[in-house]
Amino acid sequence: MSGAMLLEASGLEIRFGGVVAADGIGLTIAEGEHIAIIGPNGAGKTTFLNICTGYLKPRAGSVRYRGRELIGKSPRAITRLGIARAFQIPQLFAQQTVRENVAIAAAARAGRIAPFTRLLATPERDKADALLALIDCADVADREAHELPEGKRKLVDIALALALEPELLLMDEPTSGVASSEKFAVMETLIRALEARGVTSVFVEHDMEMVTRYATRVAVWSSGQIQRDGPPAEVLADPEVIRTVIGTA
Ligand SMILES: Nc1ncnc2c1ncn2[C@@H]1O[C@H](COP(=O)(O)OP(=O)(O)OP(=O)(O)O)[C@@H](O)[C@H]1O
Numbered sequence: 001m002s003g004a005m006l007l008e009a010s011g012l013e014i015r016f017g018g019v020v021a022a023d024g025i026g027l028t029i030a031e032g033e034h035i036a037i038i039g040p041n042g043a044g045k046t047t048f049l050n051i052c053t054g055y056l057k058p059r060a061g062s063v064r065y066r067g068r069e070l071i072g073k074s075p076r077a078i079t080r081l082g083i084a085r086a087f088q089i090p091q092l093f094a095q096q097t098v099r100e101n102v103a104i105a106a107a108a109r110a111g112r113i114a115p116f117t118r119l120l121a122t123p124e125r126d127k128a129d130a131l132l133a134l135i136d137c138a139d140v141a142d143r144e145a146h147e148l149p150e151g152k153r154k155l156v157d158i159a160l161a162l163a164l165e166p167e168l169l170l171m172d173e174p175t176s177g178v179a180s181s182e183k184f185a186v187m188e189t190l191i192r193a194l195e196a197r198g199v200t201s202v203f204v205e206h207d208m209e210m211v212t213r214y215a216t217r218v219a220v221w222s223s224g225q226i227q228r229d230g231p232p233a234e235v236l237a238d239p240e241v242i243r244t245v246i247g248t249a
Helices: 045-052 075-081 098-109 123-134 150-163 180-196 208-214 239-244
Strands: 005-016 019-030 034-038 060-065 083-086 168-172 200-204 217-222 225-230
Touching: 005 045, 019 045, 019 060, 019 200, 019 225, 034 045, 034 208, 045 060, 045 168, 045 200, 075 083, 083 150, 098 123, 098 150, 123 150, 150 168, 150 180, 180 200, 180 208, 217 239, 225 239
Parallel strands: 034 200, 034 217, 083 168, 168 200
Antiparallel strands: 005 019, 005 060, 217 225
16 A cells, blocks of 8 residues: 655656757655566666665756655665665675675664674564565575575565665666576565555566566656556556567567
8 A cells, every 4th residue: 555655756858968868757656565677678766776876966856755854865864764675696695694784784774883893692683584584585694695595685675675674675677687587576575565564666677577566656767757657557558668668678
């Protein structure tokens, strides 16, 4: 069920040389939604996530989060306000154990990262274990991150993001690189974890079956503009969307 307004983007414009990556983008996100962003390569989907998380500054437009302007704030400041990001390639410390990776994120959230911090003797260990149980990764807690199969790596990356205690999680193709036989199980676990923690999400996705099953709403990007925005069943049946996006997916 959707709740109060969380984020409101409007009039976003950005170009890179001759490429227009955002041309009047406007999108609202309400609490409890899981919004899929779809669209052809180069349409500006990742650019939108980069603007919302402070990695790119648009030349025009606004992004308000619970009424506060985000444009001009640093990625760190935006994370502190409650927006986390998970990347297409998980950002894990390869030589640390999975538990240590999540504990580091939890310690960072608590402002307890300092040289010689004993990560696993602190409350962060319990937080890490609870998160790993939530994403079905308790079995790999003692493994080093580089040993993980792709599906587990993706889920651990989500645990890292959840350790920051976000209200909104932005994800770039959360199951890309995961074997198709595992994709649905990974996404199922991911969405269940978000629901359990009351986290709203936006995910860029190229797999339409994933969109149909897991998105509560879908927004279609096309050349830096939003072509359609609505319930998945309606949007994915639109002949224009089928022609421009699904036909090329
Ligand atoms: N930092 C940048 N510098 C220069 N060009 C960029 C930059 N970021 C994005 N672009 C360009 O802007 C356009 C939109 O890129 P973006 O990554 O947002 O597309 P996308 O819809 O996420 O594509 P894909 O599905 O392939 O990931 C592309 O032409 C890309 O090359």
